[in-house]
Amino acid sequence: MRSTTEVLTSFETAVERYLAELKKLDMGSLYKKQSEEEWSIGQMYVHLIQSALFLHLHNIEKCLSSEDSTLNLGEEKTELGRQVFELGQFPPVPVKVPASPQYTPQPPESMESLIDGLHEVVERMRSTEPLLHQTSVNNKIHHPRLGALNAQEWFLLIEMHYRHHFLQLDRLISNLEM
Numbered sequence: 481m482r483s484t485t486e487v488l489t490s491f492e493t494a495v496e497r498y499l500a501e502l503k504k505l506d507m508g509s510l511y512k513k514q515s516e517e518e519w520s521i522g523q524m525y526v527h528l529i530q531s532a533l534f535l536h537l538h539n540i541e542k543c544l545s546s547e548d549s550t551l552n553l554g555e556e557k558t559e560l561g562r563q564v565f566e567l568g569q570f571p572p573v574p575v576k577v578p579a580s581p582q583y584t585p586q587p588p589e590s591m592e593s594l595i596d597g598l599h600e601v602v603e604r605m606r607s608t609e610p611l612l613h614q615t616s617v618n619n620k621i622h623h624p625r626l627g628a629l630n631a632q633e634w635f636l637l638i639e640m641h642y643r644h645h646f647l648q649l650d651r652l653i654s655n656l657e658m
Contacts, residue, residue, distance in 0.1 A: 482568070484635055488609045491639040495598050498525065498642070501649060502594060510594075511587055514655050519585065521652045522594070526585040528645055529597035536638045537604050539621040543631035544611055552620045552628040561626030565633065570644040601638075608635065 482490075502525070510522030519527065542551070557565065564570055577583050588594050612632050620628035629637065 481565070481632075481636070484609050484612050484632060487636050487639045488605055491605055491642060492602060494639065494642040494646075495602050497646070498528070498598055498649070499595065501653070502591065505591075507591060509656055510591070512656060514652075518652075519648075520587060521649065521656075522588040523585040524645060524648055524652065525594045525597075526588050528642060529594070529601055530585060531641065532601045532638050533597075533604065536634050536641070537601075537608060539623075539629070540608055540612075540631045540634045542621050543619040543634065544615045546615065546619055552622050553618050555620055555622065555628035557627035557629065558625065561623065561629070564626060564640070565636070568636075569640050572644075572647060574648065605635070605638065 505521065507522075510525070511520050513520045612635055615631050617630045617632065620630050621634070623629050623634075623637070626637070
C-alpha cells in the first residue's frame with residue numbers, strides 16, 4: 481500500500497485537475513444532464529465534495545477516536561474491498577445506485593461553492609494525514625460495499641474515489657461537446 485504522503489500528493493494532483501476542468505465550464509454546463517438517470521457535472525462535483533467531507537473524513541475521525549462504539553474491531557473487508565485495495569483503484573466501470581434523496585446530490589449552488597468545497601477537502605486531507613499513524617489499524621468503520629476499513633484505508637479511498645470519477649467526468653464533458 482502507498483504511503484499516506486504519496487496518497488495526499490496524488491489526491492492534490494487529482495483536485496488540481498478537477499479545478500482546471502471547472503475553469504473551462506460555465507454554470508449551464510454544470511447543470512446539463514444527458515438524461516434523468518445521469519448526474520450533471522455539477523452534481524458529480526457535489527458528490528465528490530460531500531462524500532469526502534461527510535462520509536470518508538467523518539469515518540476517519542471515528543477511527544481516530546478509539547472510544548467510538550461503532551468501531552468494527554474484528555471485521556474485515558469484503559471480497560470487493562480486498563480487490564479494490566489490492567489494485568489501488570476501483571474497477572473502471574460506472575457504479576449504478578438508484579436515485580434517492582439520500583444519495584443523489586443536489587445541483588451546485590455556484591461555481592464558487594465547488595471551488596471552495598474542493599479546497600476545503602484538500603485542507604482537511606492535509607490536516608488529517610499526519611494523524612493517521614496515531615491510531616490502531618484495528619479501529620475500523622464499516623463501508624457498505626467494501627467492508628470494515630481503518631483510518632488509512634478511508635484516507636486512501638478518498639483519493640481512489642476522486643480518480644475513479646475522472647471516467648465519469650471525461651464522459652460527461654465529451655457529452656457536452658456533442
